[in-house]
Amino acid sequence: TQLLEQSPQFLSIQEGENLTVYCNSSSVFSSLQWYRQEPGEGPVLLVTVVTGGEVKKLKRLTFQFGDARKDSSLHITAAQTGDTGLYLCAAAVANKFYFGSGTKLNVKP
């Protein structure tokens, strides 16, 4: 059983559609991070959320940290083909980083 459960595992949508990716856990975290990974590359940090209930926006991407700091969501508005990639949530516990299994997003033109 993974510490962070992500859903859905795969998502294939048309350009212009909205989508939400979820990251859930039964553990409480001091912070949670979202990374995006493109084929053949390492993950790149998108955002870190720290406060329960916090909402952060990065252009068309909206990140929310749950009130209880156990879960997070990533919402993309009007997806573009450039949003295609693997989205990973991550949390650090006692110097160890744990990652979710990822959501593979494909945005079709």
Place this chain on the structure above:
Amino acid sequence: NAGVTQTPKFQVLKTGQSMTLQCAQDMNHEYMSWYRQDPGMGLRLIHYSVGAGITDQGEVPNGYNVSRSTTEDFPLRLLSAAPSQTSVYFCASSYSRGRWEKLFFGSGTQLSVL
């Protein structure tokens, strides 16, 4: 600005062979770590280091050794390669120890063990 550099990019090994994956960072980061990425499993921590001379185990340490003699370098050694170690390996570094610090990743090493 090199960031985190991993070599080699690709490697094929036979069962039982040993090899070292290299990782170097030029950002003076205290924290360095190794992950393996398998389909549907996300990234899993193999070993990590919070500074020169200090290493510790992650989630999946068996079959791997690390050392940290300098701040810049954190090599990962496969002692006797097994097909189960076929994976993509990533090295990552961070300014400080865990918490909410950003991880900087290398571009990965794709390893196949036959």
